[in-house]
Amino acid sequence: METSHVSALQLKHAGIERQIQDELNRPLPDMAMVQELKKRKLRIKEEIAHH
DSSP states (O other): OHHHHHHHHHHHHHHHHHHHHHHHTSSSOOHHHHHHHHHHHHHHHHHHHTO
16 A cells, blocks of 8 residues: 555656646746645655655
């Protein structure tokens, strides 16, 4: 069970990274959205590290 939870978190982390890259590649990226995505990604990374 715990392995599947970590796997799910890793998938979420990768998805957020893709969202960040997509936003940064736009002509006028929304930096507030990028910052929020980075915060979410960091929280997920910390949760992965605690498992």
